[in-house]
Amino acid sequence: MPSGMEIFTHSGPSHLTTVDWKNPHHRRTVAASLVEGAYKIERDRQQNLQGHEALAPPWWEFFHFQVSHVLVDDVDHSIFGVIYESKFPTSYFKHSELKAPRYVMAFRGTLTQPDTRSRDLRLDFRCISNRLHESSRFQLAMQSIQNMVSLAGAENVWLAGHSLGSAIALQAGKSMTKMGFALETYLFNPPFISAPTERIKEERVKHGIHMASSVVKAGLSHVVKSRNNRNTTKEEDPFVVLASWSPYLFLNPADHICSGYIGYFEHRKKMEEIGAGKIERLALKNSIESIFSGALGKESEPFNFLPSAIVTINQTPAPDFRRAHGVEQWWNPNFHYRSMVFHFSN
Template sequence: MPSAMEIFRQTGPSHLTAVDWKNHHHRRAVAASLVEGAYKIERDRQQNLQGPEAHAPPWWEFFHFQLNHLLIDDVDHSIFGVIYESKLPASYFMQSELKAPRYVMAFRGTLTQHDTRTRDLKLDFQCISNRLHESSRFQLAMQSIQHMVSLAGAGNVWLAGHSLGSAIALQAGKSMIKMGFPLETYLFNPPFISAPTERIKEERVKHGIHIASSVVKAGLSHVVKSRHRSSDSKQDQDPFVVLSAWSPHLFLNQADHICNGYIGYFEERRKMDEIGAGRIERLAIKNSIESMLSGALGKETEPFNLLPSAIVTINLTPAPDFRHAHGTEQWWNPNFHFRSMVYQFTS
């Protein structure tokens, strides 16, 4: 049987022998590896692999991290997240020009093994229905994040996640910025719940659908806000404006239908600005039709997957199948073709 390090060297970013924390490609590769470590440590638990037989440790030890704490689901007792602590000396983090994290909180996505399948799929459905924040898994994650930030400070804590795990990290990051704590966040293949318009090949048709949707959402937003406008002259600050100060890193694959809705979401904002319809789009991107109808009924109104600002990287390398388009391994590949954009919301 090959050793755990041999397996890591075959499939992981073993080429990254010296990490330059100022290099965004290096930071992306390390963050993806630590998320993979969260997957591997749960698989080790299910297969009862311990000690030198365990496959997980090289995924963090190679980058000089150690385990600080495991996040365990209270329903199926699976490991859904890991808190890593850097082995670098504390004095290293006092140098403001360095971008290395002292702690990284990484969350895995859905596993289809028998031990985790039922719980993970239930959380997937909660994500689709905009109720992930109600789950005990998310609440456990938030408690741990708040605790780590209180101990180490927001500047020393990273969030990272893949798929369902990125939905947890996204929701948590949004909650933390509302408290005044912006966290460096790496979201790999985050789910975007919407109509599958990105599968439409004809660009004019797709763009027309986006414009029509934006107009409808802007109109609904105006109507709903008019009906619920308080007589009190003091209005709460727009949460979308609060969130705009936080720019998480999104890593998307154009062939992944789970996350590629974000590509259209951000691209249409740019196109609407170009045709002079930016004001409509700024109203529309704050809401989904479902969230506004829920708001009219007095329910939760903020869709978890909508973002005002982000640093977006799109993998343009053709994927042979969905597994490769949605997998984590693409994000530590040093040779993939990509396009990056920075999107900043302005009110």
């Protein structure tokens, strides 16, 4: 027998019987539910649950979506992503005030079941080493996203992901933006690859570490670029291009996997307030790894680099890490949150 957490009517957002697509909370709930559907469809496959026994379909059917295509990893043959298609007629999307997607491409995170654990953990390590984009899973995701945008248009396609899946969606969203297609993107608990400074309780110490890091990175970047005599224009600067894309980030301070983004954005705000915005903008474009790659004549964009973002922070205390990291928190209608909006200015 499946647990209550597996059944949509017990643990899903069944309260949302009517979706107002202009309401960002409704859009967040739908995106999180479709990501959960990507988890559930792989669990159904592993447990050989089909027909009326399958637990996944309610997670998308409740919101009038259907599965158009599933993305299958070429190594462990697991389903890691789902392309959903809206059941609403084409005429429904002709109203310019609607924000409803025709297609949503949703990517699950790491599963600890034996069938998927090994491959997912290897990809987690690729994420840490900034090599996720080299994996066949990411390449398949990118190919599918490009095909879907070519078919339906960028304005009709959403990206969504949780944990490892949000890392895929993040990297894909950056790549599509550089191609001229800024897709609406929902990133739930995206991994932040850096030293765990958010665990430091003393705010002055933490801010001092961030400040020192920014100054060092800005200084090294200036030296390396001067030595290489690089004179890129605004049109050539990929960071200026990325500023046009503002993904939605959903973070929990008790989740050490994603909480680094909170300090990342709060530090940017403090640097602007004390008049050190120029230093921070230069540091923002670089990690220590990317600076030294530049010194060797290689380009290496920082994994965490996000010029612009709409950030939601869940401030409801989490009883444990699983709850802090879980995607189910994002369809809870009663959680307490605060928001931050950032736009990179060159």
